Amino acid sequence: MSGAVNTNDPRVQRTRQLLLQAFMVLLEERHNIHSISVQEITKLATVNRATFYAHFEDKYALLESWMREKFHRALLSELPASSTLRIDTLRLLILAVFHFLARFRDQLKPADRQFEPLFEIALQQELYQVLLAWLTPVVSRDPNQRETVETTALVISWAIFGPAAQWSRGERIILAEEMVHHVLTVVIAGLSPLITVM
Template identity: 60%
Template sequence: MPVNPDDPRVKRTRQLLMQSFMELLEQKKNIYSISVQDIATRATVNRATFYAHFEDKFAFLECWMREKFQTILKKRLPDLSISDMGSLRTLIQTVFDFLVRFRQYLNPGDRQFEPLFEIAMQKELYQLLLKWLREESNAPVSQEMVEATALVVSWGIFGSAVQWSRSPQNRTVEAMVEDVLKVVAAGLAPVMI
């Protein structure tokens, strides 16, 4: 039976599972070697409880990554709102910074999870941009155009950050963020007139 994500007990259990996972990671275990049983045992719940909340370890990891990314975004962008080019710059900078820090914590055995984490982050970025564009778009364009713009811009920001984070020594983060901001601003122009 599906759990109600708004139920306070569900929230507490999920938080306990996330906290247990973080504690296991801090013990220098890699993501690959942490099992569902390890997480459940550390959280003092049984495996059935874990599976009542998450389909499998991959669903758990996607949720974990989304929550980590949301937490950082909320710290840098209160109310997760984008109101001007300054906040758009902050969003782009946050994506770049998050990916660089994230890569530092991946062990070679954890590289298999990289696409899962990247997709989770890109989805969050897309949802944030889509919400903003729906609220702020002044141009007489269709919802499909707004959705396409959010998709292209989110992948543009995210793809640039992923590529740069793989070899950051080639350019400074500040230079990359400024260039990406210029391109993103041009991409947003049709829906933000």
């Protein structure tokens, strides 16, 4: 996204929402991401192309933003309002990732499979941000640990996302809840050097 846009400005947020809503309407009509153009998005959102490009580099950046927002809303709906880093919230988070990816795969159209890597990166990045937000207050007393916190959030995000992505692609013979139990064991072990008690 262009550096000139202040994402905290309510007008900027409204414009982004208009663009995302227009994209979603077109997606409902077409059922195919590839066939949607920037011109159609801007026309439906009643903004010009320059405004679109001030907010998004291209339609793929919009697509990534849409997927992250969709995933973020799904996580919020399955997690307690003020979630912090605890075993029970970690379990809920991991389960939410498994459920979201299963639904995502079931709804993914064959024509849109080319966007799967883009979607997966967007989802992993959103998961990373959630974990970073949970980890930061836990170690905020030591400013020297910032890099460790970021690395831990990155590793744990992949430790959760990787198995969930692999499971969602397969036949899902093992129940999500059982997979979550295994992943949680690995995640807790991965967090143990940084956090002694949760």
